[in-house]
Amino acid sequence: MKNLIVALLSMLVLSSCVITGKMSGIREGMTKEQVISIAGNPDGYQRSGDYEALLYIDRRHSWSLFGGPYRDAVDYSVILRDDQVMEFGPGRTHERQAEVPFVRIPAR
Numbered sequence: 532m533k534n535l536i537v538a539l540l541s542m543l544v545l546s547s548c549v550i551t552g553k554m555s556g557i558r559e560g561m562t563k564e565q566v567i568s569i570a571g572n573p574d575g576y577q578r579s580g581d582y583e584a585l586l587y588i589d590r591r592h593s594w595s596l597f598g599g600p601y602r603d604a605v606d607y608s609v610i611l612r613d614d615q616v617m618e619f620g621p622g623r624t625h626e627r628q629a630e631v632p633f634v635r636i637p638a639r
Contacts, residue, residue, distance in 0.1 A: 553589060554607050554619070561616045566609055573609075577624065579632035584624040585609040608635045 556569040566585060567573070575586030587607040609619040610633050622637040 554587065557609060557616065557619050559616050559619070563611055563614050566611075566616060570607075570609075577626060577633065579626065581613050582632050583611045583614075584626075584633045585611070586624065608633075610635060
């Protein structure tokens with residue numbers, strides 16, 4: 532019984548790390564047009580030279596065993612260089628004055 536509980540808790544923790552929803556089809560090397568066709572128009576946008584950051588908010592309606600129904604919002608960033616995805620995932624982007632102007636700050 533103890534092993535079953537540990538296994539279920541492990542699956543719960545690991546499942547929270549998986550990219551789901553409208554971002555699940557995004558891959559490195561895709562073009563901006565391909566990202567928009569999968570995830571839709573971004574909720575925000577930044578540009579600096581050859582770099583772009585597409586910002587998405589994935590709003591979810593969920594249900595908690597302990598708290599009942601609730602709404603959750605997860606920020607996702609897609610960083611492109613020369614119209615190709617370099618990096619993507621949960622978190623926000625931070626603009627900086629450097630050779631690579633955008634850095635993704637993962638969600639905690």
